[in-house]
Amino acid sequence: xxxxxxxxxxxxxxxxxxxxxxxxxxxxxxxxxxxxxxxxxxxxxxxxxxxxxxxxxxxxxxxxxxxxxxxxxxxxxxxxxxxxxxxxxxxxxxxxxxxxxxxxxxxxxxxxxxxxxxxxxxxxxxxxxxxxxxxxxxxxxxxxxxxxxxxxxxxxxxxxxxxxxxxxxxxxxxxxxxxxxx
Amino acid sequence: xxxxxxxxxxxxxxxxxxxxxxxxxxxxxxxxxxxxxxxxxxxxxxxxxxxxxxxxxxxxxxxxxxxxxxxxxxxxxxxxxxxxxxxxxxxxxxxxxxxxxxxxxxxxxxxxxxxxxxxxxxxxxxxxxxxxxxxxxxxxxxxxxxxxxxxxxxxxxxxxxxxxxxxxxxxxxxxxxxxxxxxxxxxxxxxxxxxxxxxxxxxxxxxxxxxxxxxxxxxxxxxxxxxxxxxxxxxxxxxxxxxxxxxxxxxxxxxxxxxxxxxxxxxxxxxxxxxxxxxxxxxxxxxxxxxxxxxxxxxxxxxxxxxxxxxxxxxxxxxxxxxxxxxxxxxxxxxxxxxxxxxxxxxxxxxxxxxxxxxxxxxxxxxxxxxxxxxxxxxxxxxxxxxxxxxxxxxxxxxxxxxxxxxxxxxxxxxxxxxxxxxxxxxxxxxxxxxxxxxxxxxxxxxxxx
Numbered sequence: 001x002x003x004x005x006x007x008x009x010x011x012x013x014x015x016x017x018x019x020x021x022x023x024x025x026x027x028x029x030x031x032x033x034x035x036x037x038x039x040x041x042x043x044x045x046x047x048x049x050x051x052x053x054x055x056x057x058x059x060x061x062x063x064x065x066x067x068x069x070x071x072x073x074x075x076x077x078x079x080x081x082x083x084x085x086x087x088x089x090x091x092x093x094x095x096x097x098x099x100x101x102x103x104x105x106x107x108x109x110x111x112x113x114x115x116x117x118x119x120x121x122x123x124x125x126x127x128x129x130x131x132x133x134x135x136x137x138x139x140x141x142x143x144x145x146x147x148x149x150x151x152x153x154x155x156x157x158x159x160x161x162x163x164x165x166x167x168x169x170x171x172x173x174x175x176x177x178x179x180x181x182x
Numbered sequence: 183x184x185x186x187x188x189x190x191x192x193x194x195x196x197x198x199x200x201x202x203x204x205x206x207x208x209x210x211x212x213x214x215x216x217x218x219x220x221x222x223x224x225x226x227x228x229x230x231x232x233x234x235x236x237x238x239x240x241x242x243x244x245x246x247x248x249x250x251x252x253x254x255x256x257x258x259x260x261x262x263x264x265x266x267x268x269x270x271x272x273x274x275x276x277x278x279x280x281x282x283x284x285x286x287x288x289x290x291x292x293x294x295x296x297x298x299x300x301x302x303x304x305x306x307x308x309x310x311x312x313x314x315x316x317x318x319x320x321x322x323x324x325x326x327x328x329x330x331x332x333x334x335x336x337x338x339x340x341x342x343x344x345x346x347x348x349x350x351x352x353x354x355x356x357x358x359x360x361x362x363x364x365x366x367x368x369x370x371x372x373x374x375x376x377x378x379x380x381x382x383x384x385x386x387x388x389x390x391x392x393x394x395x396x397x398x399x400x401x402x403x404x405x406x407x408x409x410x411x412x413x414x415x416x417x418x419x420x421x422x423x424x425x426x427x428x429x430x431x432x433x434x435x436x437x438x439x440x441x442x443x444x445x446x447x448x449x450x451x452x453x454x455x456x457x458x459x460x461x462x463x464x465x466x467x468x469x470x471x472x473x474x475x476x477x478x479x480x481x482x483x484x485x486x487x488x489x490x491x492x493x494x495x496x497x498x499x500x501x502x503x504x505x506x507x508x509x510x511x512x513x514x515x516x517x518x519x520x521x522x523x524x525x526x527x528x529x530x531x532x533x534x535x536x537x538x539x540x541x542x543x544x545x546x547x548x549x550x551x552x553x554x555x556x557x558x559x560x561x562x563x564x565x566x567x568x569x570x571x572x573x574x575x576x577x578x579x580x581x582x583x584x585x586x587x588x589x590x591x592x593x594x595x596x597x598x599x600x601x602x603x604x605x606x607x608x609x610x611x612x613x614x615x616x617x618x619x620x621x622x623x624x625x626x627x628x629x630x631x632x
Contacts, residue, residue, distance in 0.1 A: 025343035026568060026608050028335065028385055028526040031617040038564035038580050038610035038617075053575045053584045056566070084332055087388055102400070106423055110399040118396075120388075142400035 029085040033057060036124040046128055057081040060095070061128060064182050065135040069163045073098075074182045077109075077131060079124070089118035092127060096180045099166035101138045101149035105175060109134070110144045147173060199300075200225060200254050207494050217495045224494040228254040229300070232493050235321040236260045237310060237337060239286040241473050242327025242364050244276045245482030247290055250325070251298045253490055258294070259321070261306040261313075262287040267434075273475035310337055314571075318359070319344055323489050326363045327482065329471075331391050334363065335527070338376070338384035342528050345379040349623075351531050353379050360492050364485040366477045369509035373484040374519065375492070375500050378528065382502065382519040385527035390519075394469070409458035412449040413466045416442050433468035442467060480506055524616055532606055532621035533557070539626050540596040540603070545576060548596065552609065552620075560611040567607045569600055576607070596622065 026034075033056050040048065049060045061077045075098060080091040092114055093107040102110040111130050113122055143149030152159040162172050169179030207224035214220075234255050236246050239262035250258060266274070266281045266289060276293040277286070291305035306313070310333060318324070318340050328334050338361065346357040361376040363384070376383050401407075402415040421431055426441050433439065443463045450458045464470060484504060491499045503519040506512075523529055535551065537543050545565075552560045564578035576591055576599065578584045591599060601607070603624040610617040 025339065025606070026566070026573070026617075026619075027339055030566075030573060031526045031530070031608060031610075031619075034564060034566055034608055035610040035615075035617045037584075038562070038578060039612055040581060047583075048581055049583050050581065050587075053578075053587045054566075054573055056573070056575065084335070087331075088394075104403070104419075106419065108399060108419060110403070112398060114399075116396045116398050142398065144400055144403050146404055 027083060029081065029083050030056070032086050033081050033124070039123075040125055040128070042125075042128060043132055045132060057085075061131070063132055063135060065132070068136045069138065069160055070098075070100075070135045070167070072182055073135075073167045073180050075135070075180065078107075079127075086120040086122070089114050089122075090124070090127070092131070097166075097177050098180070099145070099148050099163055099172055099175075099177055100134070101140050101143045101145055101152055102134055104144040108144060110142055203254055206496050213497060215491075215495045215498050218497075219495075224496065225254055228490075228493055229256045231257075232322050233257045233320055234259070234489065234493075235318070235324045236327065237324065237333075238262055238327035238329070239274075239276075239290040239305075240264065240270070240327065240329065241273050241475070241478040242366060242482050242485075243286070244274045244290060245478050246325055246327050246364070246486060247276065247294050247303065249482055249486035250489060251294050251301045251303070253486060255489070255493075256301050258301065258303045259306060260287050260291055260303055261308065261310055262290075263307070263309045273473060273478060310340075315340070315344060321359055323492055324359055324361045325485050325489055326361060327485075328363075328365070331388075334384045335388075337361065338378075339527055341376075341378045342383065347531055349534060351533075362485045362488045362492070364481040366473065366481050367471045369474055369477055369507060371477045371481040371506045372504060373481050373488065373500065373506070374503040375488050376502070382521045383525065383528040386522040386525045387503075387519050406449070406453050406455060409446070409450055409455055409462055410466055412446040412453070412455060412458060413442065413463050415449060416445040417467060420445055431467070433464070439464055439467060477506070477508065480508070526616055530616070530619050532619040534623045535620045536623045536625060537596060540601065540622075540624050541626075543596050544593055545596065545599060546592040549577065549592075552611075558611075558613075560609070560613055563609045563611040565607055565609050567601065567605060 037056050042048065045064050045066050047062045049062065050056070051058070051060070057080070059079050061079060063075045063077070065071050065073060074096070076095040078093045078095050082088055082091070092109055094103050094109055095107060097105065109131070111134060113126060113130050138152060140149040140152040148159070148162070151162060166172050166177035167180050170177060203225060204222070208220050208222055210218070210220040232255060234250060234257065236243055236250070236258060239247065239260050243260065243262060247258065247260060262285070264286050265283055266277045266286055268282055271277055271279065274286070276290045281289045285305065285307035287305035287307045291303035294301055294303045324337065324341065326334060326337060341359050341361055344357055344359060346354040348354060358378055358380070361378065362373070363376060364373050365371060375381070397411055397414055399418070402411050402418065406412050406415060417431065421442070427438060431438055439460070443460050446463060447458055450456070488500050491497045500516065501518050504514060504516040506514045521529065535548070537548070549563055549565070552558045552563050562579050564580060565576040567574055567576060575584060575588055577588045601622060603622065605622045607620050607622065608617050609620055
């Protein structure tokens with residue numbers, strides 16, 4: 001049991017009118033993301049870009065797959081880490097338009113650990129590997145882009161063809177995909 | 183038993199009004215706290231010196247204000263960023279119909295001040311984040327009646343950052359402000375007391391909060407089965423795509439909710455899903471949990487009692503977490519939540535690093551010191567700090583884009599980088615599971631600012 005000192009001896013000072021004094025201690029989210037970033041162990045296909053090196057909470061991840069359907073492409077993901085990290089996952093969006101069953105045309109990514117299966121023990125590194133895996137093994141079972149998923153499921157060759165075409169900058173159906181070759 | 187009444191007697195109001203409290207505070211007893219000394223000063227301290235902050239003037243806040251005001255606390259501050267809504271009036275009894283649209287903090291304060299003339303409540307109509315250390319430092323006790331984990335963590339972090347440590351790492355007791363935290367959800371509630379730096383804090387026990395329900399994105403997009411799936415789809419995907427009001431979604435804006443309701447209804451009928459209602463949309467968007475007035479009353483009473491015990495020392499206070507459930511009969515249980523030894527918020531005691539001369543010691547020297555020092559033996563430390571409340575990355579070798587832009591700092595002296603004596607630096611390194619905090623201690627006090 002903690003023996004509490006008597007409050008009575010305490011003299012409190014403080015200026016009620018002083019607004020928004022800076023907090024001198026880093027938040028738990030800040031401390032945690034610093035560790036995650038310092039220990040990033042990226043596969044050689046991935047690089048990060050911090051537009052503001054003082055802001056570790058907002059950055060980009062660039063994936064250039066060196067095998068699979070998406071070999072030769074360059075895909076940019078935007079990471080936004082919130083104040084409740086790691087109890088909430090970072091918000092990740094794909095900034096490159098991509099013909100992919102698990103990424104929709106608005107850049108939403110269907111990766112379980114980004115939503116329902118996120119756990120605080122996971123790190124930025126886990127997400128990087130998760131995203132990289134999406135490019136190696138697109139999963140038609142859980143589609144966000146249903147058209148792409150249907151093609152992948154019914155005709156692998158056509159899917160491969162479509163991916164290559166989209167990455168060169170072309171229409172697939174009625175959607176135009178911008179060129180994203182390295 | 184002889185009791186010295188002199189100091190209270192000149193306050194006849196006090197002596198008569200608080201007859202019951204005087205029986206507790208002016209008589210010793212076998213169950214009293216070891217630090218307790220029976221005396222009229224206890225009540226006098228409550229009424230003249232003790233400054234208490236109540237965070238939130240909602241369901242718990244109204245109860246708390248009423249409780250502490252009638253318990254002898256006189257200098258009360260209340261902070262809340264919300265305004266009063268019609269749906270609050272069934273339980274937030276300090277408000278009336280014509281208060282709708284006004285600040286909760288201001289109306290609650292006005293009500294108490296009018297009703298309990300000895301009491302002075304100061305309202306703050308703003309976010310807790312709008313105030314800094316200077317504001318929070320002035321209070322003896324903080325009671326929280328919050329509905330958000332983020333806000334709890336923020337105030338927890340704030341109070342922890344007020345805790346001062348001696349050079350040997352022991353706590354300076356005057357800097358400790360106890361937090362009493364209440365929470366309710368329907369028929370369930372809890373009350374707990376946190377002595378920052380000494381007992382389990384909010385971050386130590388974060389896994390006690392129920393996780394937010396999330397659905398897989400692909401379910402939302404392709405195989406919705408529940409009305410909630412439709413609402414989430416509209417919120418996550420359609421809102422961002424169509425951005426109907428050119429603004430971020432505001433759960434308090436009826437127009438926004440209506441838009442979501444209509445779009446969700448469309449989607450629900452498309453997938454033959456029934457059970458979608460306007461109320462459900464509100465519930466999902468605002469994460470509304472039905473509030474039960476009696477649960478608020480019980481939890482607030484428990485919190486106020488703890489505040490009274492802490493302030494007067496009359497009895498051992500809660501150790502340290504009480505759960506309450508009256509959904510089916512009544513059940514309560516109290517246990518001691520334990521501190522997490524690696525809690526990022528409260529177990530991170532800054533370690534002193536002694537610096538000969540900040541004007542000649544460079545950042546590179548400091549990093550070398552961290553790698554060679556027996557106590558640290560680091561491998562590739564990444565260093566950040568806060569300057570004027572803003573995060574600054576000093577150096578990080580592992581990330582190329584950061585390394586390139588911070589390597590110029592390596593040759594700068596600590597003084598040139600604006601690092602002061604006592605500056606806290608956050609250091610992440612593969613050899614430590616968490617980011618640690620070091621505190622620079624300059625042996626020469628003079629820093630030449632160039």
